[in-house]
Amino acid sequence: MNQKELKELIEFLIEKDIAEFELERGDVKVRIKRAGEHMVAVAAPHFAVHPAPPATPSTGAAPVPGTQAAVKETAPPVEEGLHSVRSPIVGTFYESPSPGSPPFVKAGDLVEAGQVLCIVEAMKLMNEIESDMAGEIVKKLVANGQPIEYGQELFVIRRK
């Protein structure tokens, strides 16, 4: 299965509103689970996909016809309770409300659900990105002023 087929598959699942899907075909095993508003695609052996608009297809490597070992391999282990906050738009990342003011949050901060974490700006539209859960900011993944893509991970939060 190549990148394009995978993308079509995901689009088909979204269109039909299928929440969970598993496929084993030859060397490739694909498991896709759509959890609420987020979709998590876990594919073995070598590619991970996150939702992306048609204009910016994700750039994960195409699967390499695997060895027996690769087939058994599952997605990289994700630490229990970790969650990433993604950008809903293409734009520029700002860590603070205005230049020179302190950042909304930094690693180690405890945040509440609904607390503003950053601003993503596109075309003078300022998008306040809120935390969708209470927890601790483990990592900030982008630098102030950096351009970001749709769906790009911005923060990792450990659920409280």
Place this chain on the structure above:
Amino acid sequence: MPQTDARLGRVVRLLADHATVVVSGTKIASEIGIGRSEVWRLVQQLRELGVNIGGHPATGYSLKSMPDLLLPDFLAPLLHGTIFGKNIHHYYKTGSTNHLAMDAASTGAPEGSVFLAEQQTAGRGRGDHVWQSARSVGIYCSVVLRPALPPSEVLVLSLAAGLAVQAAIEDVDPRVKVDLKWPNDLLIENKKFCGILTEMNAEVTRVRHVVVGIGINVNQATFPPELQGLATSLRLATGSEWSRVDLCAALLKSLDREYREVVENANARESILRRFSERSSSLQGVRVTVDENGGFEGITEGLDSRGFLQVRTAAGLRTVLSGTVRNCNAYASGP
């Protein structure tokens, strides 16, 4: 300052409805359902706000001239059939109407809520830019929208808002030639007179609310020296005073039109991008600097399919996401 006492608007409206006669304090008191001493207090407040009311408690009151205040009582009747007529909030003085609207939206203000101020003490632009918002000479207006669209589809509203202001000005005075500068500054003869700041609160796939804030320089007769080469007002550009009430009503009507298009018509984006391209003189072949991502310089090459500005640089074609775009040679770009 708190929201304007709605009774102030009713007193003005009552006097305006009887513009040629003196209205007794007793009549005003009974119409509004308050005491005569309260009427006196409200009249004094209106006078402090610059409304020209003649008379005193013994003789009754009359309006000496129609005040150009953006009161809900004046605007609502002009906005029938739009989403903006039902929840108009007016302030004589506030920090920023966008701030008011974002706060109200997060606590449930309905779509179409409008926040207007005669004066802002902390009018904002991009980043740390301020918007000069002197009393009763500009329009400082923020609206709450709740489009049922994914956030990526809402970006185009930023361009549509600029088109809406342009249409409103041409509705009031078709002789004014307004130029759009990407993404949504409005210029007359290369000087800015209107700025728009849009704020959104969204999840990855769903928009909770959007606030579009519009600041228009209407009747400023002068600007501080540091702004004189950069800023203008409709009065300075046309030589005559404008009715802020008429312009504000025209603005909310055209904004209503553009917004409905975005939420109801799947092809709205194409139409907006095409119209924007037709009405902006700096979108093609103009040398610009962009203060984004380290800063770069190049020649504009139109919009991409999402509405982002394309700039041809020495290092290839670059997409401007959010930066301020400055024309390197404003005077050479004209016809």
